[in-house]
Amino acid sequence: MPAIWNGILSTARSESLTVPELPWPIELRPHPRARAMRLRLDEAREKLLLTHPRRMSRKTALDWARGQRDWVQEQLTRLQPGEPFVPGAEIPFEGRSILLHWQPSLSRTPILSADVLACGGPQDAFAARIERFLRGEARRLLSDLTAEIARAAGVDVRSVAVGDASSRWGSCSSNGSIRYNWRLVLAPPHLLRWVVAHEVAHRRHMDHGPAFRTLEACLYGGDVPAARAELRALGPRLKRVGRRL
Known part of the structure; x- marks a missing residue:
């Protein structure tokens, strides 16, 4: 508290x-x-x-x-220690665990194959490259999902961006711009869907009244209170990923 x-x-x-x-x-x-x-x-x-x-x-x-x-x-x-992006670390990605691997001769652009995310180049740039990759994946996945759910809701979304807000997983402005926390890409896909449904529902209702809650539940297609509770429980760990010890 x-x-x-x-x-x-x-x-x-x-x-x-x-x-x-x-x-x-x-x-x-x-x-x-x-x-x-x-x-x-x-x-x-x-x-x-x-x-x-x-x-x-x-x-x-x-x-x-x-x-x-x-x-x-x-x-x-x-507070539990951070989980920095270092070779050999295991981090969550789309709800599953993946291994971070570094080898100097590999491509400097991270490549995800099965459950291994690998890249090369100077080791002191490893963490930055991994984070850029994850942010890019988050932007791609969340943009696609937002477009899909916005079509279902019959609304327009002006833009989709990702950041690293400390207290919000998403926000929707009155002009139709939506911003998400890139760390959502670490969570299971159904939690991304709930956050996207929540923000897209705000394109019709800029409050949390009954009409908003009905639309949110319809767009999500699942148990909203359960998803909210699950993300609240996972949140502290997701926010430690990539943070130094």
Whole structure:
């Protein structure tokens, strides 16, 4: 659970700071609808994220965050180590386990054959090449699936992109642009389908009301609560993949 504080509010801009009392840099995120301060850990970037009301002084926010150092330390002790892209590592891909292999003489472009993802070239570039491959596969698979489900829904999607958001698997803007977390490619295919169905359903309903939920379930064609629970359980591991130890 994130640490939360309710209190009063001066204006601030989003910024990242190093606070001696805290083990990770802290990113201040003013939000117009926030009524309380909320602190959480971004494992992938090794940062603390502090969302706070827009009209709040930096000093008030940081003083409160300093008071959460015991909570932060407790959360850090619970974190499992990252799973970096190194030769010999096994990572999930489309719900199955694949082996990462490096050999200098192989192509520098990773090639997936059976359950082995291999590439060559300088070893110090291995991790970057593997991540580029996975991001490319995610973009391809999610673009194709989004087009398929959008046709079924009778809606248009302006663009599909992938990123590495710390707290969202997908987002849909009012102009029809959809963005996904590339790490979805590590999950079983039915979970990709659920996330895509969820975001495409937002092309008709930009809320989570009954009409949205009905369309989401129809587009997914499965048990939405079960898929949501499964991705929530898998999420922490997926977000450790590719992160250094």
